[in-house]
Amino acid sequence: VDRAAPTRPGLSRDRVLREAVRLADAHGLAAVTMRRVAEELGVEAMSLYHHVSGKAALLDGMAEVVVREVVARVATVQEPEAPWPGQVRATILGAREVVLAHPWAATLVAGRTTVDESLLTYFDTLGGRMRRAGLSVDLVHHAMHALGSRALGFSQELFEEGDDGPPLDEATVAAMAARYPTIAEVAALAAGHDPASTIGWCDDQAEFEFGLDLILDGLGRVQARAGGDPG
Amino acid sequence: VDRAAPTRPGLSRDRVLREAVRLADAHGLAAVTMRRVAEELGVEAMSLYHHVSGKAALLDGMAEVVVREVVARVATVQEPEAPWPGQVRATILGAREVVLAHPWAATLVAGRTTVDESLLTYFDTLGGRMRRAGLSVDLVHHAMHALGSRALGFSQELFEEGDDGPPLDEATVAAMAARYPTIAEVAALAAGHDPASTIGWCDDQAEFEFGLDLILDGLGRVQARAGGDPG
DNA sequence: ACCTGAACACCGTTCAAGT
DNA sequence: ACCTGAACACCGTTCAAGT
Numbered sequence: 001v002d003r004a005a006p007t008r009p010g011l012s013r014d015r016v017l018r019e020a021v022r023l024a025d026a027h028g029l030a031a032v033t034m035r036r037v038a039e040e041l042g043v044e045a046m047s048l049y050h051h052v053s054g055k056a057a058l059l060d061g062m063a064e065v066v067v068r069e070v071v072a073r074v075a076t077v078q079e080p081e082a083p084w085p086g087q088v089r090a091t092i093l094g095a096r097e098v099v100l101a102h103p104w105a106a107t108l109v110a111g112r113t114t115v116d117e118s119l120l121t122y123f124d125t126l127g128g129r130m131r132r133a134g135l136s137v138d139l140v141h142h143a144m145h146a147l148g149s150r151a152l153g154f155s156q157e158l159f160e161e162g163d164d165g166p167p168l169d170e171a172t173v174a175a176m177a178a179r180y181p182t183i184a185e186v187a188a189l190a191a192g193h194d195p196a197s198t199i200g201w202c203d204d205q206a207e208f209e210f211g212l213d214l215i216l217d218g219l220g221r222v223q224a225r226a227g228g229d230p231g
Numbered sequence: 232v233d234r235a236a237p238t239r240p241g242l243s244r245d246r247v248l249r250e251a252v253r254l255a256d257a258h259g260l261a262a263v264t265m266r267r268v269a270e271e272l273g274v275e276a277m278s279l280y281h282h283v284s285g286k287a288a289l290l291d292g293m294a295e296v297v298v299r300e301v302v303a304r305v306a307t308v309q310e311p312e313a314p315w316p317g318q319v320r321a322t323i324l325g326a327r328e329v330v331l332a333h334p335w336a337a338t339l340v341a342g343r344t345t346v347d348e349s350l351l352t353y354f355d356t357l358g359g360r361m362r363r364a365g366l367s368v369d370l371v372h373h374a375m376h377a378l379g380s381r382a383l384g385f386s387q388e389l390f391e392e393g394d395d396g397p398p399l400d401e402a403t404v405a406a407m408a409a410r411y412p413t414i415a416e417v418a419a420l421a422a423g424h425d426p427a428s429t430i431g432w433c434d435d436q437a438e439f440e441f442g443l444d445l446i447l448d449g450l451g452r453v454q455a456r457a458g459g460d461p462g
Numbered sequence: 463a464c465c466t467g468a469a470c471a472c473c474g475t476t477c478a479a480g481t
Numbered sequence: 482a483c484c485t486g487a488a489c490a491c492c493g494t495t496c497a498a499g500t
Binding site: 241242274275277278281 | 483
Binding site: 106107109110111119120121123124127128131137138140141142144145146147148149150151152154155156157158176179180181182183185186189190202207208210211214215217218219221222 | 338341342383
């Protein structure tokens with residue numbers, strides 16, 4: 001082989017998955033098709049099947065890549081002197097930084113059909129930090145359920161921002177305020193008293209941390225009630 | 232028209248959406264295609280476009296049907312004497328009963344692109360019950376974020392049950408316990424000390440309620456700290 | 463072992479045509 | 482206004498064939 005020429009490395013599972021992730025980051029999850037991923041790699045669609053068993057496995061693998069990135073990111077979270085909620089908090093906020101860079105990942109992780117090695121590693125790390133702080137096995141179990149996908153940094157928003165639509169006229173706003181009084185007052189407060197902007201009205205990161213702290217505080221309280229060492 | 236013959240009512244948006252929901256309940260979300268829904272209604276695929284603007288609108292509409300069902304279900308939740316966390320708790324657990332009957336809905340609600348009337352109604356109802364109990368507008372706002380999709384009764388599980396796979400042999404279990412010590416001890420406790428069963432190991436409903444109560448307790452504590460009326 | 467090309471059975475959606 | 486049929490531009494996946 002010519003050592004000066006750019007080596008065209010053969011396909012591999014990893015190269016396929018990374019290309020799929022790159023495509024999703026750039027053009028959204030809908031752009032990830034077997035044919036498109038192959039084309040991007042300069043190869044025929046059928047070649048992918050030698051490294052990935054099908055479309056479902058490709059999507060699972062993409063989730064795996066993101067979680068592996070999360071694991072790498074949070075490995076460096078180390079504040080041994082801090083009390084445990086700070087440790088767990090920093091771990092989860094680290095995961096969130098990674099997850100925010102891959103907005104398509106939430107859907108994928110939610111629809112995942114397999115539990116892969118990276119996910120086990122992440123939850124063992126997170127759970128281990130709780131155990132070392134003195135939380136009981138049972139409480140760690142509850143904590144995982146209470147956190148849910150929030151443990152990986154995902155928000156569970158029901159009103160997504162982005163599709164704001166045209167601004168509403170005054171009459172429509174008044175009609176909505178009459179029909180949905182509570183939402184109207186919440187929107188008015190959150191949007192700095194501009195009731196027309198009902199979407200994209202708040203600081204997602206601050207709200208994520210509020211919810212996270214609520215859960216961590218609650219877990220600490222359960223631990224204290226059980227007579228555990230708080231930190 | 233012959234009054235004895237079964238009237239073949241023309242298509243309508245509602246008939247289309249209900250048929251799509253029926254299909255998803257029976258055969259999963261993947262079975263919901265424009266062509267299949269049409270076939271089931273004894274009509275050509277193109278006819279659907281007169282009542283629904285496309286596939287995305289069909290999926291949005293299916294989420295709408297489920298949320299409408301939730302709204303109908305929780306309208307009857309009335310325990311005026313109970314303190315507010317019980318009111319909110321009963322509302323959310325009512326929503327959960329509906330949602331559990333449509334396991335495909337979680338994905339759909341998460342990927343929804345529009346905020347429809349039924350969703351606004353639900354959150355106005357839920358928020359209104361908090362407001363009437365004395366929670367501040369700001370706290371109701373935080374509560375919505377903290378609850379996230381849990382407000383509608385969705386769990387946010389990361390390890391889904393169902394794809395249990397073949398039972399693991401003793402050597403594999405030992406290897407996993409060495410690699411993932413925390414997960415191993417959690418699994419061992421939760422599964423009644425049978426470490427081979429790492430999935431489907433616990434009571435989903437109880438865990439959902441644990442997490443919900445953690446959040447409701449936390450909200451109550453924030454309210455009390457702010458000097459609000461706890462009842 | 464890895465990659466290809468043609469083919470199959472599906473999709474969502476357009477368009478012009480029917481009534 | 483509502484529904485149809487044919488067609489278009491895509492999908493994921495199979496299969497037999499190449500090297």
